Amino acid sequence: MTGFRPVADLSREERAKVGALVAGHPVFALYWAAALDAAAARDRSRSARLEPEGVILGIDFDGLSIYTPIGAIRDAALLSLTADPRPLELHLTPDQAERLRPACGDRLALEDGLRFYARPLDDLPEPDLACRRMGAAELEPLRRFYTAHYPATVFSAWMLALPFVAIVEDGSPVAAGGAIARSGSRAMVGNFLVDPARRGEGLAGRVLAGLLAVLRAEGVTTALLATNDLNPAACRVYERAGFALVERRVQLDLRAA
Structure with a gap:
């Protein structure tokens, strides 16, 4: 993907910038910490695209890539995500989803509300x-x-x-x-x-x-998880187990091009 680099290749200053951007988000702060750990172990499945006032975090799984924009993301960077031909899961703010949705075309397989939960394990x-x-x-x-x-x-x-x-x-x-x-x-x-x-x-x-x-x-000591509005049964299981809602986003699932 154009503009994305493995986290292992980012400079100390670039890593510090991303750390400041995710600091107010418990889930994304964990994503970033895990990405740094993976980079130290020479794993190159985590990537980032730095923007002047934001960052897009990427992670590759078997058969799926997930992108999470954080902070202010320009249209060009946001729209570039649709150039990735692989199956994608995008975790977006409502504003980002509004800007990106038209560019998804017939690749848009699903749109759903994304819920992030947290629970202390004491x-x-x-x-x-x-x-x-x-x-x-x-x-x-x-x-x-x-x-x-x-x-x-x-x-x-x-x-x-x-x-x-x-x-x-x-x-x-x-x-x-x-x-x-x-x-x-x-x-x-x-x-x-x-x-x-x-x-x-x-x-x-x-x-x-x-x-x-x-x-x-x-x-x-702290567990976090994500689930969707379209899965109310799972939401009930997690809430009964003591998880509390900490953040919401919009999830767009894109088919392979």
Whole structure:
């Protein structure tokens, strides 16, 4: 993408500028901290396009790229996102969505409200012993599970280390979820999926509780997550689990060109 550079290639001054821009946003501050950690480990999947008074953060997953503009973004930079031919997920302010929507054309697959939540991990229920941490040996069963029931997911192999948990019955996952970004004492959780045939049994809440317990045991004190207006059932699960709304955005999903 024109104008984007791997976070690993940014100067100290450029990194400080981005840090100041995300400072007032708990979720985006975590995105940025995780990007710096990844850059230190020579990971080049995180990128940024710096603007005079803003930045667009990018991250590549398996089969999907996500862009998050923060601060003042000029039209040329915003519209350049549609030049990326890959499937995209754009996390925008209402004003940015209004400016970008006409340029999406027939690539616009979905528009939804995006909700960001946060929860301190100082008081958690006892985790379900059936919810266990996944490792490399479970990668392919998890891939099959997500491909079968949630092909648009951002699941990637590196998430297993962040960590990732599941309830497995008869050798196959029936519910799963994990961290998708992590830095210091904060973690972003997501990718929660329940086998459609098993919905309504409370499996999502069990997986969420199990994941939060693993994260707290590893020193995480605050969990963050994102969900959508079109998924009110998930919003209710998270709110019952103690998550509070901290920010809202507009999500535009673009098909591959």
